[in-house]
Amino acid sequence: MTEQHEAPGGVSGRALQKDIPQATVARLATYLRVLAMLADDGVAIVSSEELAVAAGVNSAKLRKDLSFLGPNGVRGVGYDVAKLRARIEGVLGLSQGHRVVLVGAGNLGRALVGYGGFRRRGFTVVGIFDSDPGVIGIPVAGLVVRDVTELAGAVADLKPTIAVITVPDDAAQDVCDRLVASGLQSILSFAPCELVAPATVEVRRVDLAVEMQMLSFERVRNAEQPPLPEVAHAGSGRIAHRLPAPHAAPAHPALQHSATPHTATSHTATEPSSKGSVVTP
Numbered sequence: 026m027t028e029q030h031e032a033p034g035g036v037s038g039r040a041l042q043k044d045i046p047q048a049t050v051a052r053l054a055t056y057l058r059v060l061a062m063l064a065d066d067g068v069a070i071v072s073s074e075e076l077a078v079a080a081g082v083n084s085a086k087l088r089k090d091l092s093f094l095g096p097n098g099v100r101g102v103g104y105d106v107a108k109l110r111a112r113i114e115g116v117l118g119l120s121q122g123h124r125v126v127l128v129g130a131g132n133l134g135r136a137l138v139g140y141g142g143f144r145r146r147g148f149t150v151v152g153i154f155d156s157d158p159g160v161i162g163i164p165v166a167g168l169v170v171r172d173v174t175e176l177a178g179a180v181a182d183l184k185p186t187i188a189v190i191t192v193p194d195d196a197a198q199d200v201c202d203r204l205v206a207s208g209l210q211s212i213l214s215f216a217p218c219e220l221v222a223p224a225t226v227e228v229r230r231v232d233l234a235v236e237m238q239m240l241s242f243e244r245v246r247n248a249e250q251p252p253l254p255e256v257a258h259a260g261s262g263r264i265a266h267r268l269p270a271p272h273a274a275p276a277h278p279a280l281q282h283s284a285t286p287h288t289a290t291s292h293t294a295t296e297p298s299s300k301g302s303v304v305t306p
Contacts (some may be wrong), residue, residue: 045116049090053113055080056087060110061146072103119147124184126209128200129191130155130163130170133215137191139166151183156196173203180207190214201228 045053059079063071073091077084091104094112114120125148127134137143138150153165154173161172171179188209190200197216204212210226217232 045093049093050117052080052082052086052090053117055082056090057110057113057117057119058146060106060113063106064110068106070103071106076104114147122147122149123186124149124151125187125189126150126152126154126176126180126183126185127189127191128154128173128176128204129189129215130157130160130165131191134189134191135165137189138168148187151185152179154179173200176203177207180204180209185209187211187213190216190220192216194218 056076059076060071073084073088077087080087082090091109094116111120125143127138127150130138130153134153134155138153143150150166150168152171153168154171154176155161156173160170163170188204188211190197190204190212192200194216197214197218198220201212201214201220201222205222205226212220212222212226212228214220214228214230215233217230217234220228220230222228
């Protein structure tokens with residue numbers, strides 16, 4: 026069993042957060058996903074090489090990323106999956122979970138509310154709002170769609186920490202203003218338009234069209250190039266087909282299948298973000 030240590034000098038997770046680069050934060054989220062899959066499969070110990078391959082980075086980058094958390098493993102043995110998972114959750118602020126409100130009960134909004142993966146990762150949707158009389162009052166995944174005019178009072182009652190915007194472009198800024206006025210400081214927007222918010226509010230934007238354009242570019246570029254060697258591409262958000270070395274022991278099945286879902290790693294997550302800014306993929 027590996028031995029886990031607290032950060033040197035009793036440094037808190039909050040203090041550590043100030044020193045962690047944004048790109049490392051994005052990779053920590055990926056490591057957390059892989060560790061959760063390993064834990065579900067009953068894996069207790071994972072080596073840095075195995076975790077790195079499953080996450081789509083090289084082992085040197087992984088060890089550097091984890092060094093921001095303080096000592097975490099034993100050389101030659103590996104990482105304790107449960108303890109490393111808890112450590113990353115603490116640094117990412119997931120230990121206590123998050124309450125989420127969503128504005129926009131269209132197809133995308135209803136799909137997001139119904140996605141069970143959010144709750145498993147510590148995000149619980151506690152309210153959904155819209156301005157369309159045709160959807161107000163309908164049940165969605167155990168919640169009833171409420172009128173957006175009730176947002177301010179509902180925020181005070183529900184005490185959410187994160188808000189998600191899934192409304193049309195022309196309504197997104199108004200919704201953002203309502204959320205800010207209600208006290209929300211963390212907003213995720215699926216509207217492709219740029220939103221204006223105070224410097225104290227963190228706004229991140231997910232533009233699905235841009236993501237598909239990036240995939241289109243990668244497809245064209247790959248089609249014009251000869252086949253690449255079968256290696257893991259560090260930091261690319263995906264893992265190419267990699268042939269194990271003749272002396273390498275077979276990886277645990279959880280590590281073998283965990284690499285595949287990582288092909289959809291978001292470009293947005295790897296880019297720097299500043300308060301009051303909108304991060305575009």
